[in-house]
Amino acid sequence: MFKGMEYVYEVNKERSFSKAAQNLYISQPSLSATIKKIEERVGFPLFDRSTNPIQLTPCGQEYVKCIEKILDIQNGFENFLSNMNELRTGNIAIGGSNLFASYILPPIITDFREKFPLVSIHMVEANTALLEQQLFSGALDLVIDNYEFNENIYSRHKYCNENLLLAVPKKFEVNSKTINYQLTAHDIINNKHLDSSTPSVPLELFKDEPFLFLRSGNDTRKRAEKICQHHNFSPNVILKLDQLVTSYNLTCYGMGISFLSDTLIRYTKPDPNVIYYKLNEDSICRNVYFYTKKGKYFTRAMEEFLKMAIPKVNEDIT
Template sequence: MEFRQFRYILTTAKEGTISKAAQKLYISQPSLSQLIAGVEKKIGAPLFDRSVTPLRPTAIGSLYLETARRILDLDEEFQQRTDDMLKRSAGSITVGSSPFRSTYLLSRFLPGFQRDYPQIQVRLRESTTRQLEGLAQDGSVDIVLSLAPIDLKQFTAEELFQEELLLALPPDHPLAVHYGLPDRLSPSLPVLPLAALRDTPFISLHPEQKIHNHMMTLCAKAGFAPQIKLETRSLEAAQSLAGAGLGATLLPDTIVAGFRPAQPPCYAALDIHPHRRVLIAWRRSRYLSQAARAFIRSLRAFCSLPAPNGILPEAQAPQ
């Protein structure tokens, strides 16, 4: 068995069709079909049920995929352990992050980290939080920036910081007008009960994003189901849409402090002051290289620095 075969067949299982996998791998579809057929002939049994779409692994196929992942993990662990034992100056790490965290956290952290560790190459893999956890489980990323709750049977996680969820309202909303809500983050935001928004349309984040479930849970506890008028995958878009008068939304204070749309909404704190815990996590069974440990250690230290104006600090030049 060859590592190339493992990677190609794992990609086929992930993509669900041979044509999509071939595209992803930059090879022709006939070449990939021939490779899979050759592996199946050698094993003596099919790896996939081709009568359904997406392709479904057979029992032997599932065993093959599990074994392939373990072998590739062991190979990567060997390389990382060898580098650490030989104390090589170079290293690399793949970090899973949402575009939001890349913009408002990593863009401030990475310049200082690269100055301190110029020999470590950092690769970014961006997706939604839930998808990133899946990438961490299958070994596609070394560590992931995530949110609580997380499956602690599968992951080791450390808290980086907490952020409060704030209410963003259209500027002409009766509550915004009545309470004179500010259009920017301030130390003493007016406080509103979420139940007061029972009849207000909401802008929701996509269900794959954890903030969607957080909003739905908070509304349910307040005694109502929100009227979802629009759905977006972007926190900046949700903020801008609220400012344009299209509905209310919940936003982490990190983005309220770090991004100001052309037409900002008005902001209020919720009476229960909901927070979410931002985590750095990695698969329990995964070996952490010295490069990964340096990244985790540095990011934790960075996030513990004082946060001027409610946002994470800028990267600091070395003293």
């Protein structure tokens, strides 16, 4: 019944026979014929070919759910073998937003790869909502994020603290009124914004300026709204984005004001066209965690990766 299930799974993932065929290194006619044979064995069509892109039929949806259960069992056994073989085989799937995937994860993954060269590593870069969805489904083993996932479902392992700051295009006229509050990227790197003697800017001075916000479901978006509400104004949001790095780049080009983390400022190339400001709010402070799903088999590859990412994390692993 499930012979050839990988073909069905790939077509569903890509929503396209041609793309799936490329990924599977077979011809499209061959793939179509294989799917047709599987549908004949099942007795019902699995795909609705009248739509573009193609969609699963109700029967197809149940078939894919069964595939995912089979893959989960298969992955669980492979992970068990990986422990038995002292990481001479195995795999680990890690996810993060653009910021973490671009700057935080690469050196950790490189070190892990050098120590365990035979462990296959898969990295996913996506927004928080998709990362949590994939962590819940089992597609990802670990996710690094600054959003607080449900503690009843996920275990968390603290990576670092970070603080939000205001990033304003240098060309904005409002900066002429805030000279005493201005910070550079160099100041942030040297933790001047964490010094109690550094003044916080009155945010209401920027209430008439254009803002760049992240989309709903993002921790930075939630905190930014709360901060503006505390200062009794509704920001003029001209654009909503998926990634903090994108917001930063648009601020560098002078498009609008962003709420950015000091983590981003530390890791990205300083831009002379941006001025930073310290904010005086409880909600500017947050933690960055590695998340794992509770109840999921905690492989040795996951344990070793976390130990390498956070030397003290082994105290938190339960």
